[in-house]
Amino acid sequence: MTAAVQVAGLGKRYGKKWALQDATFDLPAGRVCGLVGANGAGKTTLLRMLAGLSKPTAGSAIVEGRVPGDEVDFLSEVGYLAQEVPLYVRWTAEDHLRMGAALNPGWDDKGARDRLESLGIPFDQRVGTLSGGQRAQVALAIALSKKPSVLLLDEPVAALDPLARRDFLSTLTEAVADTDLTVILSTHLVSDLERVCDHLVVLDAAHTMLAEGVDEVMATHRLLTAARRDIRDLERDHTVLRVEQTPRQVSVWVKLEGPVHDPLWQVSELGLEDIVLAYLDRGRRAAGRATLQEVTA
């Protein structure tokens, strides 16, 4: 499988602070990848570097075989939707489509118009007067009509109501079905992940914690429960993400590196949401410890 996006040791520093550090993952072509992480985990920084809008301080990124930059042939391969939907509020959808057609070589004008028409979005109204959901749809239609190989979406649905969110994701999944489009979608809405994404990258405190296909993620993560006991064996054989103990019971969220031999552990499956939360929780606790050490040092 060819990688559409390859990121190795990628980092970005603003002044003394690293906004992203040591991000490393490959994303196979044709995947829809959920990019998850707490606020400040570096999601936007990563996407901006992949879009060629910002230069790495360390490491490298390759998108569709190219180093991201501002050359025309790179920009025509990559679509990017920033968090604040990048439209001119005084322009109509029609104005945006005309500009898109003028600026982009392989522009799919019919595709864009069909999409907006089927959603009942008026072409002749200033986009500033459209609803948030409609504006997001206009921006998505424009990004898709460039016919990019890679589409980068920075929290596109965060500000939308549930129905508009579902419509937006429908447009996206339908477009993916039609083409070999690779998508990276940063989101806080873990519930959308399982439905829309087949790949997952979890960023935490500026590091990559997990970058795998959703199927593999689901197959390798388990919740182990038992009467309270020592967990050192588990820690030696597997990656322990989270431990919860009561005086009588212990529950351990693990990434399995092999079979669980000890029959005393009761093994149950975890939902994608539980897995993501376990990683984010671990990141937060690790960050808490780091701050504590700085204080005591």
Place this chain on the structure above:
Amino acid sequence: MLMFHLASRSSLPPYAQLVEQVRQALLTGILRPGDRLPTVKEVAGALAVNPNTVSKAYRDLEREGLVEGRQGVGTFVVRRPDGPPPMVQAQLAKGLNTWIGKARTAGLSDPDIESMLRSTLRASRDEAIA
């Protein structure tokens, strides 16, 4: 045309839910041999679900020999899964429905009913093995 739906709070992953729904539709006679399943794109758009999830579900059904993909035309139903005919299926569902009514009247909540069903299933499976 079959209408799929996805429950986000289901314990089954999305692709397994789709497989399950086709199997159910075949068992109950909603789908019959020769019927065309909606295209991957149609399902992806209707449910806002990853198209690979839909393809995976269709591949599973194909491996079971229930449906068949025809290049450029679509995916078609070949046969019903092994199981009782729709009439028997409907009677069993009716019987279960009556039982559920009784359980609710007796004060069991839906989660109580589900867990009773699960544990009874497990127990009867263990009995069959032993």
